[in-house]
Amino acid sequence: MLKNNILKNFYSTHSEQYILASLILYNNSWNDIYYFLSIDNFFFKNHQIIFSIILEFLNLNIDFDIYSIYNRIKIYSNFNFLNYLNYILQKTPNPYNIVYYAHIIHNMYLLRKILLFSNNIVNNILKSEKLNISEMLFNIELNIFDIIKDHLKEKSDSYLLSNIFNKYFLDKNFLKNFCISTGFKDLDNIIKKISGGDLLIVAGRPSMGKTSFSLNIAKNVSDKYSLPVIIFSMEMSSNQILLKFLSCILNEDQDFINKTLNSEILNNFNKNYLKLIYSLKIFIDETVNLNIIQIYTKCKFLIKEHGSLGLIIVDYLQLMNSTNPSQNRVLEISEISRSLKCLAKELNVPIIAISQLNRNLESRTNKRPLISDLRESGSIEQDADIVLFIYRDEIYDSKNLLNKNIVEIIVSKHRNGPLGTTNLYFFDDKSKFSDF
Structure with missing residues (x-):
């Protein structure tokens, strides 16, 4: 089994806090990272909860702040979210750096997927008395394809008309x-x-x-x-x-x-x-x-x-x-x-x-x-x-x-x-x- 301490090198607490604070203080900064950042990219469960609430407001096109998030999130009584939200907002992030930190989170997520996937392959080989090589290779291809699709999200599908013109002609x-x-x-x-x-x-x-x-x-x-x-x-x-x-x-x-x-x-x-x-x-x-x-x-x-x-x-x-x-x-x-x-x-x-x-x-x-x-x-x-x-x-x-x-x-x-x-x-x- 994969030891939990191995994963400690594959997440960034600071980056996750930075993204959440940026979105709370500057709602429109979401437009810079919407095409590749998702809930499962966050490592910490508490961060996933906060981000999911932020997405709810964004999808409804409603402006939000620390208090509107807390009112929606306070049902999770096992954690003092208000104090934590105040804590991360003290970092006073610069919204122009949001893409940089979002890429760190996304890349760490992909590395965790690769690590867990590789570990599963090793465990299956060691535990199986009789291996079906064809089935195993198919599952490897399936997982690799899934990781590649996640990685390709980083590529923007939007191009400035003048850039397309220059490339075409x-x-x-x-x-x-x-x-x-x-x-x-x-x-x-x-x-x-x-x-x-x-x-x-x-x-x-x-x-x-x-x-x-x-x-x-x-x-x-x-x-x-x-x-x-x-x-x-x-x-x-x-x-x-x-x-x-x-x-x-x-x-x-x-x-x-x-x-x-x-x-x-x-x-x-x-x-x-x-x-x-x-x-x-x-x-x-x-x-x-x-x-x-x-x-x-x-x-x-x-x-x-x-x-x-x-x-x-x-x-x-x-x-x-x-x-x-x-x-x-x-x-x-x-x-x-x-x-x-x-x-x-x-x-x-x-x-x-x-x-x-x-x-x-x-x-x-x-x-x-x-x-x-x-x-x-x-x-x-x-x-x-x-x-x-x-x-x-x-x-x-x-x-x-x-x-x-x-x-x-x-x-x-x-x-x-x-x-x-x-x-x-x-x-x-x-x-x-x-x-x-």
Whole structure:
């Protein structure tokens, strides 16, 4: 067990008293620290009680002083709060230092969480006769993610308009990495490329080419921008994804590659093809039933290793696990889609999430998808910045040769621009899309 005296180095009595006194004397100073300081950040129970009463007044937008706090708090008769409040107010704090002391309190709180969490890991290992390593690692990831979320509260989400203007127009590196092209000219003309932080949903019925379309974008991003791309493939194996990439790059039928390609034949291919294959920074993760915490951890590791990340692809959204399992799958999918959007914003990386459609459209005469066709949609359409539907008329009317190899990309939602439809050529046997 963790000894109590170890924690004595991980709290600051002075800082906690300073914050409480500042808030009592200068109510408006709360505006400087509201975005990260919370009740559990305080170490002492008495300080938590005082701070909770202060929050009540702040939330009701009522001015308060030492006496209004005491009148609300005097039900706690086991402690002389009035004398204590008078004592801390004698410190006459300077409100301009409130952020500094609030950071001390918050950082001490995070260190206590890390210390207690680490101690629990050690105790569980020592006490358990039979360890479930996978379960233990998942719990570690969960706790680390929780601590990271608390730490990220410190970052202000508010930026002065002039600072945003300067960054947008004057920072060349910012402009250079601000958008990525899909690789398809007409589609880019509609959606104006994809920005960091965007959640893009690619949806369609089976056999429409959703995965191949996303892989074509991945190849373009890695090749054109020399940026790493990670593909979370929960349905296909890494070998199947490899075959799709080889087929697209080498412009050969997948069956031919799968049955006849060996190292000797491969050496006879155009060296430029081989150079491209070896230059692509594309990572394939075939772990099944991933949750958002695992995806976050893997992406952060790649960013740490390679300095950046150009694109994240999730294939597909409905195969992900929720971190809060429930009997209502729609609510779980809603939580997953919100988490993917938050992850895209946090990492400033676009995410393409492939999604299934329900069978309702099969009963319609016009089988082109609508937003309402998103399977277990929940809040997918609300969280997404862009929703693209892939539709192949030849699947339903194979006798009409005019439809052969033609795919409609239907932009059904575009948060920052127009809607529309564009056509692409799709060679299914080669997993290859090209401009119409």
